[in-house]
Amino acid sequence: MSAWDYAQCAYGEIECAYLLDTCPYCRASLNQLDPDMDDGRFGYFTEVWVGICQLCGWWNARGEARERVDAHTEAVYELGSFGVLKNLDLKNIETPLQEVRDYLTVKYDDRLQMDPQLFERTVGSVFGDHGYEPQVTAYSHDGGIDVILADDETRIGVQIKRWKNRIEAEQIRSLMGAMVQAGLTRGMFVTTSSFRSGAFKTADRYTSLGRPVTLVDAPRFFDALGFSQTRVDRSTGAWITKIRPHLKKLGAFSDINEGRFYED
Structure with missing residues (x-):
């Protein structure tokens, strides 16, 4: 296809x-x-x-x-x-991921029209080409970990939000709570929008405490997508x-x- x-x-x-x-x-x-x-x-x-x-x-x-x-x-x-x-059809979670990736490379603005679960699977697929083994967790609305990225050295808990609004510090604290509950020491927050200054400050504070959190906004994820496409x-x-x-x-x-x- x-x-x-x-x-x-x-x-x-x-x-x-x-x-x-x-x-x-x-x-x-x-x-x-x-x-x-x-x-x-x-x-x-x-x-x-x-x-x-x-x-x-x-x-x-x-x-x-x-x-x-x-x-x-x-x-x-x-x-x-x-x-x-x-x-x-970006509402259909069965749409093949490579088709989704090719489509987003051309029409990235349509990311906001995606089914949230399909976007989570796409994020896992993209970072799978960055050297990680992605595991999409059971889909829920409880604010927990959406994807776990694993390599030989670490496991990263990823929370993914297909939102138009900017991400606040509260969402970063929620990610940290989910990480602690899952026994993870590294985190990543991926969004289709951007982050407010409070979110950056909160992530920096957790990083200084030995629990690093990486923030990936829409432009940064597009760059990650571009790299993954070179691996196809x-x-x-x-x-x-x-x-x-x-x-x-x-x-x-x-x-x-x-x-x-x-x-x-």
């Missing part, structure tokens, strides 16, 4: 996004993948190029065929396809498979009858 749907256009149309070599969303250079021309699924196309954005998964592809018209003229036919962002395997084997149905559509357009003509 992918956060991207399918669009296609022929050479000369205005929306020739398949010609881009950078992502129109992230402005990152596209990774060029090997589409495996040997299996014949591209019809009469003799060359096919596939590019994918490492950060958000946006992709494009184009196929080109050359046909000798006469002794002095060659026709070049070209058709392309590219990804169009889906209207992802978007190599040929993993992602050609995901966009294979779209490449098959590209190969099906073997009856286009317009082209660019070149004389020898």
Whole structure:
């Protein structure tokens, strides 16, 4: 599955996004993948190029065929396809996490529309790419620990709030209470908004007492998301498979009858 749907256009149309070599969303250079021309699924196309954005998964592809018209003229036919962002259901907790991550990379403002439990799972997934083993705890509304991040040296209790309002000192004290109850000595508070000065002061005080608390606001989590996206395997084997149905559509357009003509 992918956060991207399918669009296609022929050479000369205005929306020739398949010609881009950078992502129109992230402005990152596209990774060029090997589409495996040997299996014949591209019809009469003799060359096919596939590019994918490492950060958000946006992709494009184009196929080109050359046909000798006469002794002095060659026709070049070209058709392309590219990804169009889906209207992802962020209220459904079963939405695949990689789709959610790709979607948020492009439309981060929509984080406030997410189901709170889906956001918790997404946070766990993101920090899982930072070297931790995430464990999403049983979902509840009691203000407890939402995710535990573990590595070889420590366990971190994470409280996650998908809020518009800024986080107060009271919420940091609540996190500390949950940490003590769970027997944890390190904490992290992740929010879709930001923190008031009292929250920073409270976290600093706990840190000075040997119980460090890390505060992750919306911009900082977006940075963490960006790093985790660089760890996604978007190599040929993993992602050609995901966009294979779209490449098959590209190969099906073997009856286009317009082209660019070149004389020898």
